[in-house]
Amino acid sequence: MSDNVEKQTEEVHDEKVVAAKEQSAKKKGNSVEEEQLSEEDQKLKTDLELLVDRLKENDSELYELSLNQLKEFIKKSTSSMTAVPKPLKFLRPSYPSLCGIYDSWTDDSLKASLAEILSVLAMTYSDNNKHDSLRFALLSGAKNIESWGHEYIRHLALEIGETYNDQIEKEGSGSNSEEDFSERTGSKEDFEFSKGSILRLCLDIVPYFLKHNGETEAVDLLLEIEAIDKLPQYVDENTFERVCQYMVACVPLLPPPEDVSFLQTAYSIYLSESQLTEALSLAIRLDDESLVRSVFDATSDPIVQKQLAYNLSFQKSSFEYESVQDIIGNTKLSEHFLYLAKELNLTVPKVPEDVYKSHLDSSKSVFSGTGLDSAQQNLAAAFVNGFLNLGYCNDKMVVDNDNWIYKTKGDGMTSSVASIGSIYQWNLDGLQQLDKYLYVEEPEVKAGALLGIGISTCGVHDGDVEPALLLLQDYVTNPNTKISSAAILGLGIAFAGSKNDEVLGLLLPIAADTSLPIETSAITSLVLAQTFVGTCNGDITAVIMDNFLERSGADLKTEWVRFLTLALGVLYMGQGEQVDDVLETISAIEHPITSAIEVLVSACAYAGTGDVLLIQDLLHRLTPKATKKEGEDDENEEEEQEAQANAISEFLAGHENATEEDPVASTSDSRNIDGENDSAGNVESETITEEKKEEELVNENGIDGEGEDVKDDNEDDSSVVVDELSYAVLGIAMIALGENIGKEMSLRHFGHLMHYGNEHIRSMVPLAMGLVSIADPQMKVFDTLSRFSHDADLNVSMNSIFAMGMCGAGTNNARLAQLLRQLASYYSREQDALFVTRFAQGLVHLGKGTMTIDVFNDADVLNKVSLASILTVLVGLVSPSFMLKNHQLFYMLNSAVRPKFILTLNEEGEPIKVNVRVGQAVDTVGQAGKPKTITGWITQSTPVLLNHGERAELETDEYLSYASHIEGVVILKKNPNYEKEE
Secondary structure: OOHHHHHHHHHHHHHHHHHHHHHHHHHHOHHHHHHHHHHHHHHHHHHHHHHHHHHOOOOOHHHHHHHHHHHHHHHHHHHOOOOOOOOHHHHHHHHHHHHHHHHHHOHHHHHHHHHHHHHHHHHOOOOEEEEHHHHHHHHOOOOHHHHHOHHHHHHHHHHHHHHHHHHHHHHOOOOOHHHHHHHHOOOOOOOOOOOOHHHHHHHHHHHHHHHOOOHHHHHHHHHHOOOOOHHHHHHHHHOOHHHHHHHHHHHHHHOOOOOHHHHHHHHHHHHHOHHHHHHHHHHHHOOOHHHHHHHHHHHOOHHHHHHHHHHOEEEEEOOOOOOHHHOOOOOOOHHHHHHHHOOOOOOOOOOHHHHHOOOOOOOOOOOHOOOOHHHHHHHHHHHHHHHHOOOOOOOOOOOOOOOHHHHOOOHHHHHHHHHHHHHHHOOOOHHHHHHHHHHHOOOHHHHHHHHHHHOOOOOOEEEEEOOHHHHHHHHHOOOOOOHHHHHHHHHHHHHHOOOOOOHHHHHHHHHHHOOHHHHHHHHEEEEEEHHHOOOOHOOOOOOHHHHHOOOOOOOOOOOOOOHHHOOOHHHOOHHHHHHHHHHHHOOOOOOOOOHHHHHHHHHHHHOOOOOOHHHHHHHHHHOOOOOOOOOOOOHHHHHHHHHHHHHHHHHHHHHOOOOOOOOOHHHOOOOHOOOOHHHHHOOOHHHHEEEEEEEEEEHHHHHOOOOOOHHHHHHHHHHHHHHHHHHHHHHHHHHHOOHHHHHHHHHHHHHHHHHHHHHHHHHOOOOHHHHHHOOOHHHHHHHHHHHHHHOHHHHHHHHHHHHHHHHOOOOHHHHHHHHHHHHHHOOOOOOHHHHHHHHHHHHHHHHHHHHEEOOEEEOOOEEEHHHHHHHHHHHOOOOOHHHHHHHHHHHHHHHEEEEEEEEEEEEOOOOOOEEEEEEOOOOOOOOOOOOOOOOEEEEEOOOOEOOOOOEEEEEOEEEOOOOOOOOOOEEEEEOOOOOOOO
């Protein structure tokens, strides 16, 4: 329970040794003990022994007086337990005889009084797991336990936890629980630690802890005896905040179902104390719409309901509450964002060149600076322009410039037109801009307009009228696959997380039709899953399973199957054990793909939980397995596997302490073993490009020195294994997301995986690192990714570059921007890598630095819509070449984008300027007093930007906030008691 108890145990042991020596000295006739005691101590010892002797006499009239005097002696000395108190030390030799006296007495009141004393004495005497303190406390009736002091009660709490666990084990094994007492004292009566008696004692201890600043101990005690639901009745306005903060902080470390019961208990406490915004955060984490409704119904104040609605709107929730539906539906988001842009003086549009800064590059080979255009680089510019001016409703390049679209070709025109939707995101004015493209002949341009319509209305729902649905529904069954796919994808971006039944009715038949191409079924299933993210919808699950069961083997080997698998995972995101039934059904499918499906779906179900056992299972899957060679017997195989396992263990042990500051730094030359990888800047770009082109030619033709068919055969056999390994790497990042220690540990594991993993594992590690530190540019992470970006394997390089963009998403991080500019020069002749580099540059400067794709807010609530959108892109990047070919899927990221502002409104809903302190968030859970929640702050006037890991608080008490966390849109009211300082 605590360090003090451990210290006390050590002291008790030392005292016993001393006592044994003293006893032996007595036997030899020495009077060492008497010589060592002062007169005062000797008198105390004599008095105590006299009182014990009186209890042994037959005169029962002396018993009560003697017991009361013993209690007085002990209570006077137990105020501090830095050392064993002298009365307890002197009474310890008498403990067995006092136990015998207890057994011989028949008067219940005297026995109860003696049991109290024995309970306290047992603290220093009993160390043999007999739990005598607890036993005698229960025998005494547990009266006045507070009078014996804090240490005694902590010791009782420790024994309660141990006893309860023993009781559970004994119930499981069916053994009796009264043997201990009979053996210990020779008592004829049976004693049993019943759950009821333990619980009653606990409920006496908990109020004591809460009164004496022991909130964490009270929670721990109730956790031990599985009675956390009893806590709310004991907390009050002085203790609830510390109790709830500690409980919520414990959640990532608890196994199911304790984690859910902790959240539910904290929710009920917050609700009873009218902390509605905190209660709402927990209701969202519990994913229970009835709890969300209870929070809204708990107040009739329309201003409070508006604040709750603003908090809920960031989750892209499907919750409906009539009086504030326009706020929940994000209809005011564009207005608020444009106000922020105006206040921060960011209204002037930027062009990609403002990000590229080609004039700073000494190399003459970068296309942007030489006037040499290519369709792919124009397409990259369209993406960058769309991200750079996202939500600003104006730009200098694409809007009102029809010629630009025709600078790209084929499917590139689709993404170019769709970027207009990105520029007008959250604003319905974008529909007018895109309308004209619906009437052109080129199907690619029309498809782009449909996709853009979905992007511009992303997450914005205005009650009865859904313009995106009205405009797109007629195109989902279009015979042209490009148009129908774009319309379906547009619906997915527009309605992510909305649980819209009309979308379900429209798309479910398309997803269920297995005669359609696998591409259509996969995209439609994914869109349905995005719309109903984390709902375990049975109809969509059945449709996805039918596709797995009825599709041909050739279909299931295509890369589109990954999105079918992801759709199932997204549908069960964050649902934990509810996914078990689906996993059983999957295992019944007789196809090698089942193991890959199980990995991804399980990872999604436990995303953000920090589940250590699941991470261990994924790491086990990533461990290289020994293969059996022809002619070898089983014994040799076992020896080989054991040797390989030992080698890996030794390898990991050798690297365990290699990088304390930078857990992944040692991977900088991870592939230099075979001489494949040269250092970052020492190789001429022309040479490396030629090598890569040769490698690509080999890959395209499937020639590996042994004939054309080799690659195809290997692909058929290993594509499923590739997916399983890729999903396992991604799964580690998804599960570790919700817990800081887990994130640090995962980065270390990723470093190891880069060393001993195969090429498929290595290509996914950068993406996993990017996901763990999304929108959080830590130097150690993006420097490592920068090294990986020069890897000999182009897939590793491109994924590393994309991960750098994810790390710095919306941060304008200067060092990252510089690294990406250098990479643009380095890969100037490598079209695909240059495209990804440009894309990453656009991500870093997302919304000119005002946006983020962070999946957690300051209240640690996971945004499932954002995570599902990001995963779509990451799963596509299992094969970067596939994603670059189907680049429209990159727009799924738009569903994850949100402004990272703090905007303060008055009670009338008008923006007001207030000074706030913005600094790094500090974990204050369990700390004494009222510690500062932020450090290194800067005082700014709202509206301001809030980056990952930052927290804000009002500078003065002039205004009172309706929200517990100063984040997003915050409504303030004037403080009537505020007095301005002179």
